[in-house]
Ligand SMILES: Nc1ncnc2c1ncn2[C@@H]1O[C@H](COP(=O)(O)OP(=O)(O)O)[C@@H](O)[C@H]1O
């Protein structure tokens with residue numbers, strides 16, 4: 001059974017048809033890339049799965065169960081986590097606090113479950129080291145210059161968005177709100193995907 | 205395939221240059237940068253100065269008095285701090301005090317046991333907070349508008365329910381209510397082991413201390429504290445990372461109203477009576493205490509310690525003015541001036557303190 005299934009989903013913003021009758025399924029352990037040009041509907045699809053808004057038509061299934069998410073927290077309860085590309089950062093918090101915001105590591109037993117600050121700092125330091133970034137987990141984002149702030153964001157994103165072809169088992173391509181391809185990575189090439197994205201190659 | 209983070213030469217340069225500039229803050233630097241610390245220093249100086257100038261200021265009795273007077277403000281400043289951290293404001297706390305006092309007073313008048321009366325008072329406060337929280341967090345209205353409405357509603361209800369009478373015929377539990385409001389610890393009796401220089405702190409003071417410790421613990425060691433700060437810093441970021449923003453904002457108003465209810469019940473006990481005017485105008489002093497203690501009206505900053513220190517600072521100033529023989533009608537002017545001053549000191553403009561930024565604007569540097 002598919003872990004996540006999107007069934008005939010459409011999304012309209014007034015007259016704008018951001019998604020039109022899109023369907024796909026993702027199985028357990030599968031890594032799937034969703035690609036497309038600017039305005040193709042990627043963000044809309046992800047926000048829809050994550051429960052930011054409901055679809056205008058169609059449905060989202062998690063573990064075969066139809067879900068009508070109205071809030072991100074409901075999707076989270078079903079195990080859906082989203083890391084946004086336009087990652088917003090709270091600049092009154094430190095780098096480490098931002099990395100773990102909303103998914104803090106805690107220790108101890110209720111009601112004395114407390115934040116495991118050291119674990120979060122250590123883990124963030126590891127993340128930054130892996131990325132060869134000089135960012136220090138305890139630095140306040142507010143105290144960072146524009147360049148450094150950007151470095152934090154890049155570090156966080158690049159950590160989560162490695163080379164698509166190296167990681168993805170399958171690639172789904174959206175173009176102008178419709179699905180134009182759903183390909184196993186091993187059976188395609190960056191050239192083909194690029195062609196599909198730009199429309200040089202028509203729906204395969 | 206090996207994992208290589210994309211990194212342009214430009215960003216690489218910027219990162220190294222930036223890192224060279226800022227050093228990780230030491231704990232000492234963090235303390236020196238906090239407004240609550242400097243207010244504590246000012247408070248200590250003021251207390252020292254007053255004790256030298258006015259022998260009656262430093263007496264154990266006056267210390268017990270001052271700490272009792274400041275406690276209701278400190279307690280409510282804790283609630284206000286939580287609301288202000290989220291970037292909101294609660295103007296209704298003074299009126300909620302009045303309504304809570306009347307509701308509890310009515311149940312006492314009807315000869316219910318004290319704990320029933322207190323519980324009804326607390327529930328009334330929580331209900332007011334829930335209404336505030338609902339409209340702010342779930343409907344998305346500005347907290348200023350909602351709590352201003354509640355300021356009017358709660359006061360009006362208090363007047364109506366009380367029949368505009370003072371309630372003081374409290375039935376069989378009247379002594380218990382008074383005992384709670386007037387309790388002291390440690391109690392000084394002649395010839396006991398407790399050194400005489402230790403003041404007999406009021407129950408109000410101890411409740412404030414306990415609540416401040418509990419809030420300080422939650423703000424520093426619970427994910428809730430992180431989420432609260434994140435909401436004030438960047439609500440959108442908090443929402444996107446899965447923080448239950450609406451629920452936490454809702455709870456902030458409930459907590460603020462709860463602190464107002466606690467303060468109200470303590471004062472009710474102390475006075476042995478309930479009047480519908482209780483807490484009138486207190487919202488201003490509570491907000492003042494909160495911002496003096498370093499909470500940021502724009503959200504994202506505030507501490508439990510700061511709330512208590514801010515309340516203490518205001519009360520000591522008030523006490524000092526009284527002792528200096530200054531007309532008590534001047535108090536409002538001082539409180540107002542301190543609000544403006546505290547906000548001014550805490551304001552940041554483009555990473556600089558507002559004062560530095562203003563100086564620069566008035567006297568621009570010719571050469572950059
Ligand atoms: N909230 C919205 N209101 C109106 N139109 C929107 C909204 N969000 C997205 N759109 C439109 O839907 C289309 C798909 O956008 P989006 O999902 O952001 O694309 P992508 O992320 O693939 O670049 C675009 O035409 C965009 O303008």
Ligand SMILES: [Mg+2]
Pocket residue numbers: 042043044
């Ligand atoms: Mg997008």
